[in-house]
Amino acid sequence: QVQLVESGGGLVQAGRSLRLSCAAPGIIFRTNVMGWYRQAPGKQRELVASITVGGNTNYVDSVKGRFTISRDNAKNTVYLQMNNLKPEDTAVYYCNIPSRVRSGYWGQGTQVTVSS
Numbered sequence: 508q509v510q511l512v513e514s515g516g517g518l519v520q521a522g523r524s525l526r527l528s529c530a531a532p533g534i535i536f537r538t539n540v541m542g543w544y545r546q547a548p549g550k551q552r553e554l555v556a557s558i559t560v561g562g563n564t565n566y567v568d569s570v571k572g573r574f575t576i577s578r579d580n581a582k583n584t585v586y587l588q589m590n591n592l593k594p595e596d597t598a599v600y601y602c603n604i605p606s607r608v609r610s611g612y613w614g615q616g617t618q619v620t621v622s623s
Contacts, residue, residue, distance in 0.1 A: 509535055511602050516617030519592055527587040527617060529602030536583040540605060543576060543587045545598035545619075555600070556587060569595075592621045 515527040527543065540559050546552040556566045556576040564576050575588040585602060599616040607613070 509604075509607065511535075511604070511607075511614050513600065513602050513614060513617040516600060516619045518620045518622065521593055521621055521623050523592055523621075524588070524590045525592065525619060527589065527600055527602075527619075529585045529587075531583050531585070531602075531604075533583050535604060536578070536585070537580070541576075541578060541585040542603055542605075542608075543585070544601045544603060544608075545596075546601070546616075547595075547598040550598075552601070558585065589619070592619075594621045594623045597621050 509532060512530045513527060515525060517525060519525055540557055542557040543555045544552050545555050553567060555570055556564065556574055558564045558576045558578050566574060573591045576585065578585045597620050599618050601613055601616040603613065
């Protein structure tokens, strides 16, 4: 199974920033839309941000203006820069690609906890 490795989570105070990273195998990275998802306790998993191979981005309304998704093609890595974090951003964050989402396969994710 394809391995997407998330990192960068942690415990921060509201208003602070974190940057998440997701490393993917080259062929996967170069041919797929990459997405960051999150799942908070008791809630459904949601797509937070996505970026196409060409660099077009989309965000869920709740993070627009605060989060930025980007990709480093030389490192086969996608990032999620999260600024002005809020307690409601607390969740496990996952990166994934459409085919894995459809098959229901998810990695371990990285925990983000924002204290008020």
